[in-house]
Amino acid sequence: MKSPIKRWFAERFDLDALNQPIQKQLKKPLPGHISWFHTLGSMSLFFFVSQVLTGILLLIYYRPTVHDAFESVKYIMTTATMGWLYRQIHAWGANLMIIVVFLHMLRTFITGSYKKPRELTWVFGVLLFFITLVFGFTGYLLPWNQLAYWATTVGTEVAGAVPVVGEPIKILLRGGVAVGGETISRFFVVHVIILPWALFFIILIHIFMVRYQGIATMDPVGSEKKVTAKEGIPFFPDHVLKEGIVFFVLLGVLITLSVLAPFDLGEKADPLKTPHAIKPEWYFLPMYQVLKYFPKLLGIFVVSLAPLFLVIWPFLDRGKERHPLRRPLSMTIGVLVILSLLIFGVLAHFSETRHRFLGKTYEFDIYGIPHPVSESREAGK
Numbered sequence: 001m002k003s004p005i006k007r008w009f010a011e012r013f014d015l016d017a018l019n020q021p022i023q024k025q026l027k028k029p030l031p032g033h034i035s036w037f038h039t040l041g042s043m044s045l046f047f048f049v050s051q052v053l054t055g056i057l058l059l060i061y062y063r064p065t066v067h068d069a070f071e072s073v074k075y076i077m078t079t080a081t082m083g084w085l086y087r088q089i090h091a092w093g094a095n096l097m098i099i100v101v102f103l104h105m106l107r108t109f110i111t112g113s114y115k116k117p118r119e120l121t122w123v124f125g126v127l128l129f130f131i132t133l134v135f136g137f138t139g140y141l142l143p144w145n146q147l148a149y150w151a152t153t154v155g156t157e158v159a160g161a162v163p164v165v166g167e168p169i170k171i172l173l174r175g176g177v178a179v180g181g182e183t184i185s186r187f188f189v190v191h192v193i194i195l196p197w198a199l200f201f202i203i204l205i206h207i208f209m210v211r212y213q214g215i216a217t218m219d220p221v222g223s224e225k226k227v228t229a230k231e232g233i234p235f236f237p238d239h240v241l242k243e244g245i246v247f248f249v250l251l252g253v254l255i256t257l258s259v260l261a262p263f264d265l266g267e268k269a270d271p272l273k274t275p276h277a278i279k280p281e282w283y284f285l286p287m288y289q290v291l292k293y294f295p296k297l298l299g300i301f302v303v304s305l306a307p308l309f310l311v312i313w314p315f316l317d318r319g320k321e322r323h324p325l326r327r328p329l330s331m332t333i334g335v336l337v338i339l340s341l342l343i344f345g346v347l348a349h350f351s352e353t354r355h356r357f358l359g360k361t362y363e364f365d366i367y368g369i370p371h372p373v374s375e376s377r378e379a380g381k
């Protein structure tokens, strides 16, 4: 017996025909090796949705001008109802999204899922990763605090070093010679209109391709067997239930971090007060450190090669095996890349700071190399 609402719709639309493709998708079995690591893609989606929702709430009070930006964020954090919570969830969400998207990329790398026929799923994935990073870069400026102002000044300076096109690109990004009101407007438009829609449509394409081609099995390229309902795991309810559990855990993590480790707003941006050792956000630290070791132009060339390699990786690695243990060369390259990201990140973190280790004080130079500080200098610091 149909409910009156269902009947009302059934008299106007062919509900069975509409329902069929949905049922087909829900019943599609997933390969037997599917694990919790296969929820990293939906975790990335969770963060995207969470960022959009908290971003809309932030937009109610945020004002993208030099005069009001800092004060409006302060108002959200101190006065707006639950403002502190959605601002913190947005800030933590941005950081966690980058980690989760990266881990999802790593998972598909380790299981060789980028190989034929899923090369384009990977290419669109890389685009998603870069857009997520640009989200971070543009959003960082919006609170208009000291850290944001100077990190953006340095970040846009890097673009300016490229010959011929660099200077016009820098001016285009900044909307003028220096970072100012024009820069906030531009970053704001990119952050709240261009990037969310770009991410939305590319996620649609990405997930459509994943559903259309199915999750990769561990069989070598060319001998992938079709997953049968008997050997596979049902997408619904088994995998969907797993995703539901993960979403609740993530929500718990976001709220816990927002309460226990809130992000500080810091001081309002002051173009006349240059802070000591300006550093970008943690996810740009490895790139920022690499740039220090090379002459300007060569450095930019080196760090631009990395994204290029990432995009064309499925076309470089033409081996048929997917299992990580049967791909020693790919795995070695992967491990070396992760290690260098960690090493350069740590070097950048320590560079231009002073720290005490085992009772001795060390000053880390811009290359992250520690120099012991003599006791007399330490006393007079």
Ligand code: HEM
Residues within 6 Å of the ligand: 037, 038, 039, 040, 041, 042, 044, 045, 048, 101, 102, 104, 105, 108, 111, 113, 114, 118, 121, 122, 123, 124, 125, 126, 127, 128, 129, 132, 203, 206, 207, 210, 214, 215, 216
């Ligand atoms: C906002 C970012 C992203 C979202 C929302 C997203 C979403 C998803 C989802 C839901 C899946 C299916 C479930 C899973 O495998 O976890 C998936 C699969 C896949 N993703 Fe992503 N993804 C994103 C970024 C990326 C990135 C950065 C890459 C790699 C550069 C990537 C490459 C892949 C590949 C190759 C598959 C197929 C996996 C397989 O068949 O085993 N994705 N993605």
